[in-house]
Amino acid sequence: MQPAESGSVKSAMRVLDLLEYLRRWNAAQTHTQIAAQLAIPKSSLTQLLKTLVSRGYLDYDPASKGYFLGPAIAALGQRSAETRDLASVAETVLAETARATSETCALNVLKGDVSEVMATASGTHRLHYLMRVGDTAPLYATSGGKALLAHLPAEMRQDYLSRIRLEAITPRTIGSVAALEAEIAEIQRSGIAFVVEEFTPGIAGMARPILNRSGFPLAAVNIALPIARYDEALKQRCLKALDAAVAMIRERIGIA
Structure with a gap:
């Protein structure tokens, strides 16, 4: 039997999944698209996106309401x-x-x-x-x-x-x-x-x-x-x- 993932491990996995997902796309991805593709609850995803944008790992495009990799990744x-x-x-x-x-x-x-x-x-x-x-x-x-x-x-x-x-x-x-x-x-x-x-x-x-x-x-x-x-x-x-x-x-x- 595999031990259950802790909350911190699950959060870390979500961050990595999100960054890898966005890396595969040339166009910005919306909150809805990300939630659907990665099966992350929308409430959890909202906080995760907010944190990554504030730290520069993601950027947000108001016109398309999409997210893409930010300068901190580079x-x-x-x-x-x-x-x-x-x-x-x-x-x-x-x-x-x-x-x-x-x-x-x-x-x-x-x-x-x-x-x-x-x-x-x-x-x-x-x-x-x-x-x-x-x-x-x-x-x-x-x-x-x-x-x-x-x-x-x-x-x-x-x-x-x-x-x-x-x-x-x-x-x-x-x-x-x-x-x-x-x-x-x-x-x-x-x-x-x-x-x-x-x-x-x-x-x-x-x-x-x-x-x-x-x-x-x-x-x-x-x-x-x-x-x-x-x-x-x-x-x-x-x-x-x-x-x-x-x-x-x-x-x-x-x-x-």
């Missing part, structure tokens, strides 16, 4: 394509950044409530930090994660902050939402995120975001290094290299 597809392009472009840029700084660097993207490494280049020192493609980390604990978090749309960021539990990964991991919000404000002002031993003991990091034309953080480039080498001269060299890396990636994917 934006999702664009972000997916941009992320794939980023990973391939970033590999050569990160290699140049690692040579310029002799330190490990990586490209990080948002994946739910964590950041994920999409590309990386290792430092040339015998003692260097190791980051691997596929590694994930909480947004609040790494420089790349904080750079992404600080530049998310306000609604997405507040949703994250309202439900996240700040785990003390190290003794220096940020411990309160208020402190995290203050740091986010500083990152938004400066464009740079720093951590010192917040995720890995003995390791410092810094990161800058790569923003698309609408200001959404496609990714963040970070540099991670042992605190034994972390002095002001190296910090400035790494910041200069981060600036160059972000500018180069943006130019190569056509959003400079």
Whole structure:
């Protein structure tokens, strides 16, 4: 016997069915047509359509009283394509950044409530930090994660902050939402995120975001290094290299 679908699962299935249905049509579809084709109760469909229009996933044509896919759908597809392009472009840029700084660097993207490494280049020192493609980390604990978090749309960021539990990964991991919000404000002002031993003991990091034309953080480039080498001269060299890396990636994917 199959378990009954929960209300939230049923609603999600209706959203997907609706989007897939509209994708198959060149012409706008009316409330009546959609209800008949998808067997959704009209009262439920009314609220669903209203929500999707308000979020930009659907548009409404008053002349035909029909609905069609909205700009938010195209934006999702664009972000997916941009992320794939980023990973391939970033590999050569990160290699140049690692040579310029002799330190490990990586490209990080948002994946739910964590950041994920999409590309990386290792430092040339015998003692260097190791980051691997596929590694994930909480947004609040790494420089790349904080750079992404600080530049998310306000609604997405507040949703994250309202439900996240700040785990003390190290003794220096940020411990309160208020402190995290203050740091986010500083990152938004400066464009740079720093951590010192917040995720890995003995390791410092810094990161800058790569923003698309609408200001959404496609990714963040970070540099991670042992605190034994972390002095002001190296910090400035790494910041200069981060600036160059972000500018180069943006130019190569056509959003400079």
